[in-house]
Amino acid sequence: AGLRALHCFCGLPLFLAQLFVLSGRAAALMTTKHSQPQSTFAKSLTSTSPNTPYFKVAESTEIPSYVTKCPSNGLCSRLPPDCMTCNTNYSCIYGKPATFDCKVKPHVHCVDEHKHEQENFTINMTCQFCWQLATTDYVCTNSTNCMTVSCPRQRYNATCTVRDHIHCLGNRVFPKMLYCNWTGGYKWSTALALSITLGGFGADRFYLGQWREGLGKLFSFGGLGIWTLIDVLLIGVGYVGPADGSLYI
DSSP, X not given: OHHHHXXXXXXXXXXXXXXXXXXXXXXXXXXXXXXXXXXHHHHHHSOOOTTSOOOOOOOOOOOOGGGGGSOTTEEGGGSOXXXXXXXXXTTSOTTSEEEEEEEEOTTOOEEXXXXXXXXXXXXXXXXXXXXXXXXXXXXXXXXXXXXXXXXXXXXXXXXXXXXXXXXXXXXXXXXXXXXXXXXXXXXXXXXXXXXXXXXGGTHHHHHTTOHXXXXXXXXXXXXXXXXXXXHXXXXXXXXSOOTTSOBOO
């Protein structure tokens, strides 16, 4: 019985070794079968044969953003500057008429006076830089953080942009120092009327947002009438304005 048990114990490692070898061969066979189609498919992708179909990358057909500013089939001479490229001559005489050769940008279509489509044309303009234009030819940002009623008058840094139909030399967006001229909705006529009728109770100062001065006039009965008369004169000439620093309307 002892010998039989010893024989079984020694045969167990041999059985496990044979099972391990058989499982390794089966796994190698399955790997070979699965890798062969994949290799064939990979070769078909990398094949350089002229008969092998391939895909082309679609070319971009995106329309430039400036096209939205350009009227279609309009006069070339009336196009906004963003729609054309011009050969500007900076040696022209300031303030004198000048003629420049221009060409429309891609995707822009325009015509001449005879309704014939053209790409090259000329424009006539006054020889001057954009920052030298009249104030009606550009639009500037407005500031509400400066005092309009002050001595001397305050200025602020503004960013100005030339209007689309105006042609000029240099940058079309430029900085400029402008006087403060914004309004908060206060009427000069209303302030003057309150100063004449109810100025003794500080109504004019309350209306302009100057509540401290309004309280002072209210409890002093308009400074016994003297402060009231002074305010009528100061508001009448525009020296006293709204507390936020804005202009009258």
